[in-house]
Structures are given as structure tokens and as C-alpha cells.
Amino acid sequence: MNASSYYPGAANTARTPYLRAASTCLAGRRAARARNSARVGALGAVLAGFVLAASPAHADRIEKHFAVQSKPKITVRNSNGRIQVKAWTKNEVLVAWTNASGKSVVETEQAGNRVEVSTRMIEDSVSADEGKTDFEVTVPVESELNVRTDSGNVTVDSVHGDMTFDTVGANLQLSDVDGYMVVKTIDGSLICTRCSGKLEANSISGNVQMIQPTLDSVRVQTSSGNIFFDGSFLSRGIYIMKNFSGTIEVHFASSDSFDVNATSLKGDVINQATFKPDTHGTSHPISKWGHSLFGTMNEGHAKVELSSFSGTIKILKRD
Amino acid sequence: MLCEQFEQILEQQDDGALPKPALAHLETCEACRALSADFGAIHDMALELGAEAIAPPERIWVSLRNQLEAEGLIRSPQAAPPSASHAGHGWWAVFQRPAVAGVFLGLVLAAASMVGYWSNIPQTAAHFSQLAPQQEASSVPSADSVFKEEVLTVGSDSIPGLQRQDTAVTDSIRRNLQIVDNFIAVCEKSVREQPDNQMAREYLYGAYQQKAELLATATNRSLRGGLQ
Numbered sequence: 001m002n003a004s005s006y007y008p009g010a011a012n013t014a015r016t017p018y019l020r021a022a023s024t025c026l027a028g029r030r031a032a033r034a035r036n037s038a039r040v041g042a043l044g045a046v047l048a049g050f051v052l053a054a055s056p057a058h059a060d061r062i063e064k065h066f067a068v069q070s071k072p073k074i075t076v077r078n079s080n081g082r083i084q085v086k087a088w089t090k091n092e093v094l095v096a097w098t099n100a101s102g103k104s105v106v107e108t109e110q111a112g113n114r115v116e117v118s119t120r121m122i123e124d125s126v127s128a129d130e131g132k133t134d135f136e137v138t139v140p141v142e143s144e145l146n147v148r149t150d151s152g153n154v155t156v157d158s159v160h161g162d163m164t165f166d167t168v169g170a171n172l173q174l175s176d177v178d179g180y181m182v183v184k185t186i187d188g189s190l191i192c193t194r195c196s197g198k199l200e201a202n203s204i205s206g207n208v209q210m211i212q213p214t215l216d217s218v219r220v221q222t223s224s225g226n227i228f229f230d231g232s233f234l235s236r237g238i239y240i241m242k243n244f245s246g247t248i249e250v251h252f253a254s255s256d257s258f259d260v261n262a263t264s265l266k267g268d269v270i271n272q273a274t275f276k277p278d279t280h281g282t283s284h285p286i287s288k289w290g291h292s293l294f295g296t297m298n299e300g301h302a303k304v305e306l307s308s309f310s311g312t313i314k315i316l317k318r319d
Numbered sequence: 320m321l322c323e324q325f326e327q328i329l330e331q332q333d334d335g336a337l338p339k340p341a342l343a344h345l346e347t348c349e350a351c352r353a354l355s356a357d358f359g360a361i362h363d364m365a366l367e368l369g370a371e372a373i374a375p376p377e378r379i380w381v382s383l384r385n386q387l388e389a390e391g392l393i394r395s396p397q398a399a400p401p402s403a404s405h406a407g408h409g410w411w412a413v414f415q416r417p418a419v420a421g422v423f424l425g426l427v428l429a430a431a432s433m434v435g436y437w438s439n440i441p442q443t444a445a446h447f448s449q450l451a452p453q454q455e456a457s458s459v460p461s462a463d464s465v466f467k468e469e470v471l472t473v474g475s476d477s478i479p480g481l482q483r484q485d486t487a488v489t490d491s492i493r494r495n496l497q498i499v500d501n502f503i504a505v506c507e508k509s510v511r512e513q514p515d516n517q518m519a520r521e522y523l524y525g526a527y528q529q530k531a532e533l534l535a536t537a538t539n540r541s542l543r544g545g546l547q
Contacts, residue, residue: 080487128487150488150540168536169491186495186536204495204529223529224498244502244522265509265518289516309506309522 064108066093066115071161074139075146077118079104081133083149083170087141087158094138104131171206189225207246215239222246226311230318233258233302242307249314250306257298262306262313265290272317273297320344325351329358492537499533502526 066072068091076083081099093115097106103126109116121131128151139145145163147154153171156163160178167185174181178196187205198217201208205224213231218239220227226246233239233256241248252258252273259278262269268291275295293315306313320340325348328341337345337355345352506523513519 151491168488168540186533187491204533205498221525223502223526244526263518265516265522287518289513289518307518309502309519 061096061098062106063094063096066095066108066110067091068093068110068113068115068140070140071142071144072113072115072140073144073146074137075114075116075118076135076137076148077116078133078135078149078152079119079121079131080128080150081119081135081152083135083137083147083152083154085137085139085145085147085154085156085159087143087160088138089141091140093140093143094136096136097133099131099133101126101130101132104133106133232256233304235301237302239302239304240307241305243311244309246308246311247314248306248308248311249316250304251316251318252297253318255298256302257300258302258304259296259300260293260304260306260315262293262304262315263287263290264308264311264313266310267291267308267312269293269313269315271315273315322348322351326354329355488540492533496530496533499526499530503530 070091072093074093076085095108095115095117097117099106099119103122104119105122107118107120117135117137119131119133132152134152139159141158142160144161145156145159147156147164148166149170150167151169153173154165154167155173156175156177158176162180163174163177164182165172165184167188169186170188172183172185172188172190173193174191174195175193176195177192180198181192181195181200183190183199183201183203185201185203185206188203189207189209190201190203191209191211192199192213193211194213195210196214199210199213199215199220201220201222203222203225206222207225207228208220208222209228210218210220211228211230213229214234215231216234216237218229218237218241220240221242223244224246225243227241227243227248229239229241229249230251233252235257237258239258241250259280260273260275262271271293273295275293275297277296278294279296279300293313306315320343322344325341325344328337329351336342345355503523503526506519506526509516509519510523
């Protein structure tokens, strides 16, 4: 096991080449000052001003590399700050971070194929803004991710593997990911673009958008947020979308094959599809409460359940 | 009739009487008589469980209270009369230990499940429809009354998670607590007005569960001084 902490200002060989170059340059200017102190002094002041303006105190970018084998499990815990996760073909995890105020500590740990990264405030009185730490994490394409953060956006691009996200207000953007994705947030939004696999998302007031998904299992629930689905309903897929007061909007193609069960207790159900009565022998007793819609599109290979308490459900035909 | 055939009939039999061949077999086979008696006992017990409101025995509450007092997590009313402000915050002191908070969350979720279980039983639908704050005559607090008193009445002011420096998180939790509380109120109203509306009840349980999970999240964030 290999664990370490990074304190702001501590010696670190992984500083950016930019800063090393700036430092070398300043050293050179100090030598030149002996020959021409007035001219170089002025130049040094200008350079120092440039460095300070471009890189605020403690905002060093720190990197750490972890050699892993295929399918590592990476955990990132952060209170406040951006987390960007990208994929590459190397068997290595690269974690880079910046903390502008220098008032948070990043701790890393590796045990075989498990890599954990977490931030900690150096003292209790540190505010969220002061503790803000931005991460860039590059992982093998096939990796398992576990991200936990309070606020600050999370983006994940082209990672294939199971993923869990636990946030308070952080917005989440997943692009070209494939796996079993579990998202739990209080009021963060989720945008899932070209996602494959299975998605479970639970939010109170966040919106959930699935754009061009190829998901075969969707279980999305939000209370006051909106749900948007624009993609294909795969054969044997199950799509359950539920909210309390927002809008649920589902776009379908005329070639899609699915059974639908849509009910809004106090809202409307707007439908542009031509459904046949359920052809699979399932009886749907007419509820005396709310607005309901049951039916089958083509062979009904997928199952779509849409439910809202007081929101509007829209089943719209894609152009 | 063979014993295997009798067992199949017994398993498939609902409340009605056994067919004549099975009854004839029962008279001659002691093993199947015992099996049939066991099935009957299980069936009767299940009916009793369904018909009664399940309240944990008083000793559970007394024991839990004693344990919490022994650990100094709560004080008895005699030892420390609650002030107006303390009354609102005192029980949250329990949450200052992760283990206790975890146990409490478990109780809360179990209680929420039980509330849902009771209300699914037609005989107790009337009981569930009385969501107005009425106390039962029994001195033993039922799980749902504890749940309603201890969780549903929690306001954002008394959550330790909201003492943090992170105003964005604090605001988010406050705002969403308000949202969930509003949903609970709306759902309760619907269930009162339409006691046989199954969908309204399901939304109400969902809202209860959401509130419990939100409180757990707030507590968890606070206990750990942010994320760990």
C-alpha cells in the first residue's frame, strides 16, 4: 500500500514545466542583475508580476501517476471543485489537481488496482471556496469509478465500467460512457450523452437528460426535476421514469418497439404515438384517479413506465 | 393419493377446503396431517400479523433510552429539563455519533417501511387515513408515531449538517428539505382525501423515504466534517 499527502508549498517534483521554466528564468535574471542591476531588476519585476498574475499563490498543479492493471477501481472524494475524468489507453491513472488557496490537503492511496484520492481541509474553519480543489483524472478506458462530491461539476468522458456518483449540488455530465451507472444527487443535474448500459439516477430537484442513449435499463427518479429521454428503446429494455412535479418528456421513433404505461395523478399525459391495446395479455384496469395511457407500439419489445404525481408526461414523436 | 400429490395440493390451496381425495389421504397419513397442521398455524399467524398494528415492545424503547442515557447521548427529562431551544435540538445530539446515527436511520427506514406495510392492508386503511396529528391511547409509541415525531417534524434549523461553512451545500439541503416537506404535505392531503388511491400512497412513502435519506445525507456530511 502506498499512501501520501500533498501539502501546499511542500517540495514536489511534479510541478508543471511552466513553473520550472519560470523559476529557472528568474534565477538567470538574478545572475544577470550583478552585471546590470537596474535593467534586469526592472525586467525581474515585470516577470514576477507576470508569474503572480498567471498563477495565484498555491495554485500549483500537482500530478501523481499510479501504475495499474486493467479495470482499476478509482475513488475520488472532494468537497468543492471540478472533477474531470477522461480515458486513455495506458495502464496508468493520472491524477492532477489544483487548490488555489492552499487550504486543503489531497491524500492519495494505492493498493494494487485500487486508487483513492480525497481532499481534506487543513482546519475546520476553512470555507468551501477556500477548500475548492479541481481535479483532472485520466484513467484506463475500462475502469470502475466512484465519485463523491458536494459541489462543483463532474464530467466523465469515454470511460467504460461501473460508476457511482454521490453529490449534493454538483452537476454531472457523462459522455460516451458504458457500464452500470448509479447517480445519487440532491439537486445536481445529470446530462447523459450517448450513454450505454444501465442507469439508475435519483435526485430531489435535479433534472435528468438522456441524449442519444443506448441504455437497456433506465430507472430515473426525481421529485421536482424534469426528465428528458431522446433515444432508442432497446429490445428487452426496461425504462422507468418517475417524478413528482416536473415534466417527463420521451421522444420515440416510429420503428421503436415498446409497451408503455404512463400515469400522471394530477397532471396531463400528452401523446403523439398511435398505440395498439397491450398485446401481451396484461390487463390495465382503468384507474379512477388521474390520467393514464397504456398501449403497445409495434411488437412491444421494450417496457416503458412513466409516472408523475402532478407533472406533465409527454410522449413525442422524433422528427 | 401419494404424499407428493397431497403436498402439491396443499401448496396450491388457498383458504378453501381440501378436495375429498386429499381429505381421505389426510386421514390415513400422519406425516401429511402434521404438515397440514403446520401450514394452518403459519397461515393463522400471518393473518394475525397483518391484522395488528405492529408496535415494538415497550422494553425496546426503554432499553434504547437507557443505553443512550448511559452513553451520555441524551439526558432524562428529570436530570435536565428541556428548554425551549433544547427541545428543538436535543435529540439531534444523538446523531453526533455515526454508529447511533446509522442505527437511527435504520429505524427510520424500517418505520417508513412499516407505515407502508400497514397502509397496504385494507383493514388498516382507515387508520392510515387519519394522518392528522392524533396520539394513540397506548402508552407505547408505535414505530410510525416515532417516525412522524422524530423525522417528519425536523426542520432545517435543527440539522447539524447545516452548521457548515459551505453555504451552497447548506442552501441546497435547506431548499430540498422544503421541497420534500411540501411533497409530504401534498401527498398526505391526497391520501386523506382519497384513502384508496394506491398511487398517492406510493408517492407518500417515497417522499418519507426521501426525507429520511436527505437527513442522513446532511448528518453524514456533518459528522465527517465534509466528505471523507
